[in-house]
Amino acid sequence: MTGTAATRPIPGGGLALHGIGVSFGGLVALDDVSLRVPPGQVVGVIGPNGAGKTTLFNVICGFVRPVAGSLTLDGQPLRPRPDQLTRLGIARTLQGVGLFAGLTVAENVMAGATGSARAGFLSALLGLGRSDRDERRLRAEALDLLDELGIAGHADALPATLPYGVRKRVALARALAARPRLLLLDEPAGGLGVEEVANLGELIVGLPRRAARHGGAGDDEPCSVLLVEHHMDLVMSVCHQIVVLDFGRVIATGTPEQIRDDPAVTEAYLGVDDEPTNQDSPEAVA
C-alpha cells in the first residue's frame, strides 16, 4: 500500500484512511478514498447502491485488503485483521444481527467483552483457566449494558425468541461490551421500524459520552463512531461529518447541512433513482 502526495496522511487522532483503493478484478470499488473519524465524533458514510460503502467497512475491519493507500489509528499504521480488532479498541456490528443462537442474550454480550477479560469468556465456556471473578464481572457489566439499552428484561432469553429490533440492540450491546474507542456500525437501521430508528438515533448520539464513561480502550478518549447507513434521516440527525461515496470515489465531505445542500450529492442520488424516497434522498431531510 502506498500514499501519493495527493493522498498523504491526514494528521490527527482517531482512525484515518489515506487514498484507499480496492479492485475486484477489473472493477474499481474504491478509488483514492480518504477520510478521518476523530475521537468523539460520529462520521457517516452514505452513497447510492454499489457506491462502495460495504467495501469501505470491510477494509477497516480487515476483510478486504486494499491495493492502494493506507490506514492509521492515532497516527500509527494500521493493518486491520478481523480477529485483532478488539485488541485495537475497535468493535463493529454487521449488517443483520449475527448473534450466537445457542447463547442467551447476556452470554452474547459477555462474549463481546472477551478481549478485555483476563480469563476470556470463550475459554471460560471451554473450561480453560476460568476465573469466577472475571465471569461475575463480565455478567454484571453485560447486565448494565442491557439495562442502558432498555433490554435487561431479555437477559436470559435466546435470541431467536426475540423481535428483530431487540436482537439488533443485543448486537449493539455486544459491540459496546468490548469498550471500544471506535465503533463501526454497518446499516444498524436496516429492518427497523420508524420508532426503533428514532430510538437508535438517540442511542448513537449518546455513544461517545457513554463509552468515555466506561473508560474505553483509550482511557479518557471518547468513543468515535463510523456509521455506514442508507437511512438518510438517521444519518443527517446523528452525524458530525458525512462522507458521500459514488462509484467508489468521495464526492463530498461535510456537515449534514453542507451535504444536504451539495448539488453533486443530489445529482448522485437522482442519477440512480428518479423518485427518491424519504430514506434515500439527502434533500428529503427536514
Ligand SMILES: Nc1ncnc2c1ncn2[C@@H]1O[C@H](COP(=O)(O)OP(=O)(O)OP(=O)(O)O)[C@@H](O)[C@H]1O
Ligand atoms: N466480493 C466482490 N467481488 C466483486 N465485486 C464486488 C465484491 N464486493 C463488492 N463488489 C462490487 O463493488 C462495488 C461496491 O460494492 P459495495 O457493496 O461496497 O457497495 P455499497 O455502497 O455497499 O452498496 P449497497 O448500498 O447496495 O450495499 C459494486 O459494484 C459491487 O458489485
